[in-house]
Amino acid sequence: MNKNSNAYIITYSTVMVVVVAAVLAFASLSLQKKQNENVRIEKMNDILQSIGQGMDADKAPDKAKYVTGEYDKYIIESFAVNTAGERVAGADAFALLINLKAEYEKPEADRVLPVFVSKDDNGDVHYILPVWGSGLWGPIWGYIALKSDWDTVYGVVFGHKGETPGLGAEITTLGFTGQFKDKQIFQDAEIVAISVLKGTGASAGNIHAVDAISGGTITSRGVEAMLKNCLADYSAYIKKERSAEASAVPAAELVPADSITVMINE
Amino acid sequence: MFSAKILKLLTSPLSQSNPITVQILGICSALAVTAKLKPAFVMALSVTVVTAFSSLIISMLRNTIPSRIRIIVQLVVVAALVILVDQILKAYVYDVSKQLSVFVGLIITNCIIMGRIEAFALGNKPWPSFVDGIGNGLGYGIILVVLGFVRELLGAGTVWGYPVFEKIGIYHTGYTNNSLMLLPPMALICVGIIIWIQRSRNKNLIEK
Numbered sequence: 001m002n003k004n005s006n007a008y009i010i011t012y013s014t015v016m017v018v019v020v021a022a023v024l025a026f027a028s029l030s031l032q033k034k035q036n037e038n039v040r041i042e043k044m045n046d047i048l049q050s051i052g053q054g055m056d057a058d059k060a061p062d063k064a065k066y067v068t069g070e071y072d073k074y075i076i077e078s079f080a081v082n083t084a085g086e087r088v089a090g091a092d093a094f095a096l097l098i099n100l101k102a103e104y105e106k107p108e109a110d111r112v113l114p115v116f117v118s119k120d121d122n123g124d125v126h127y128i129l130p131v132w133g134s135g136l137w138g139p140i141w142g143y144i145a146l147k148s149d150w151d152t153v154y155g156v157v158f159g160h161k162g163e164t165p166g167l168g169a170e171i172t173t174l175g176f177t178g179q180f181k182d183k184q185i186f187q188d189a190e191i192v193a194i195s196v197l198k199g200t201g202a203s204a205g206n207i208h209a210v211d212a213i214s215g216g217t218i219t220s221r222g223v224e225a226m227l228k229n230c231l232a233d234y235s236a237y238i239k240k241e242r243s244a245e246a247s248a249v250p251a252a253e254l255v256p257a258d259s260i261t262v263m264i265n266e
Numbered sequence: 267m268f269s270a271k272i273l274k275l276l277t278s279p280l281s282q283s284n285p286i287t288v289q290i291l292g293i294c295s296a297l298a299v300t301a302k303l304k305p306a307f308v309m310a311l312s313v314t315v316v317t318a319f320s321s322l323i324i325s326m327l328r329n330t331i332p333s334r335i336r337i338i339v340q341l342v343v344v345a346a347l348v349i350l351v352d353q354i355l356k357a358y359v360y361d362v363s364k365q366l367s368v369f370v371g372l373i374i375t376n377c378i379i380m381g382r383i384e385a386f387a388l389g390n391k392p393w394p395s396f397v398d399g400i401g402n403g404l405g406y407g408i409i410l411v412v413l414g415f416v417r418e419l420l421g422a423g424t425v426w427g428y429p430v431f432e433k434i435g436i437y438h439t440g441y442t443n444n445s446l447m448l449l450p451p452m453a454l455i456c457v458g459i460i461i462w463i464q465r466s467r468n469k470n471l472i473e474k
Binding site: 003004008009012013016017020023024027028031034035038042058137138159161162164165166167169214215 | 302334358
């Protein structure tokens with residue numbers, strides 16, 4: 001048989017491609033369920049970590065069970081809002097979260113964005129907003145947990161698809177995310193989000209900024225842009241809730257709290 | 267099954283004909299994924315699996331492959347294996363697969379794999395080809411692990427995520443981590459140092 005005849009080559013490549021396609025399709029289908037489950041567990045765990053829970057997930061003997069249990073315990077409500085600041089009825093916040101990229105590809109006015117509400121052991125309520133943006137090599141995302149004043153950051157978690165290990169990928173480490181705690185997204189009545197400034201210590205004393213990662217400039221800029229853009233999409237809702245929150249708190253409660261802060265600062 | 271010749275296929279890529287330090291193949295990924303030890307290790311393992319099995323498969327097919335499309339056939343086999351590895355990592359070690367991300371996919375372009383198929387598997391029986399694939403994967407892997415260890419230790423002060431330098435209290439003496447170690451250029455310098463040490467110990471490797 002002539003191995004260099006056209007008929008042989010065409011038959012050979014056809015058979016090869018069909019066999020390889022079948023093998024890959026089979027592998028993909030049989031592993032799909034497990035992979036989707038991994039993604040779901042990861043998202044739940046990220047949400048929990050933004051409020052400082054679920055930290056033992058990697059040590060738990062059954063990670064999936066542990067994360068699901070913690071999630072059911074702490075996340076009391078989830079809903080979706082649009083960019084005009086209204087709640088969207090009937091939207092599944094978790095399904096939106098899995099496909100967050102699709103929402104950010106829509107025009108701003110059509111976006112429906114998920115919000116998760118958590119209640120910790122002390123009864124403190126936090127609001128968790130997922131964010132989505134671009135790093136150096138691919139997408140980056142995160143979760144920003146705000147205290148019930150809708151201003152102070154309670155915690156953040158970041159994730160990325162393919163930032164450089166040791167450089168941009170460091171945005172996921174506690175050394176970077178820990179800086180966000182107690183920063184404020186509001187300056188006066190406007191949302192300024194959190195800036196990421198170059199140089200160690202550059203953000204000292206600045207309640208609207210954190211230090212960037214050296215060697216990870218583009219990724220750090222990506223984090224800053226992501227926070228600004230995504231919080232801007234939530235801004236209508238945040239402002240509405242914030243003014244509702246401020247008017248709900250009796251003035252008498254606020255004054256002593258402020259004066260204590262002043263005394264400490266002095 | 268394990269004659270002296272077969273054993274030599276396994277051990278020679280570890281030093282004498284190391285793919286990275288002697289043949290200078292697969293440098294790109296050696297620079298990219300070695301900032302930390304764990305991804306470097308998983309990468310080494312993945313490449314070993316892909317080299318071994320692609321060599322095995324190509325060697326079994328070697329008498330049927332039309333020479334005019336042999337590169338395409340090799341590429342399809344390697345690509346299929348890489349996708350399988352990627353899918354399995356995603357299903358069973360999701361955390362590590364996230365860290366490696368694009369670099370698993372880029373195993374396809376690793377010159378070692380195609381190089382071994384062209385140079386060895388096409389002209390040898392399946393078993394020696396398989397062993398040759400494992401040997402070269404390990405030869406690649408050993409350099410990755412050494413690089414990952416040195417770069418993580420000096421760059422971040424940790425080994426496999428464990429804060430070694432913090433535990434032994436070296437920071438009190440004024441020592442600081444060298445962030446340059448985490449950048450790819452420093453990995454290239456480290457590879458250079460390994461090559462230097464290897465050649466100064468083994469004069470046969472020095473070109474005339």
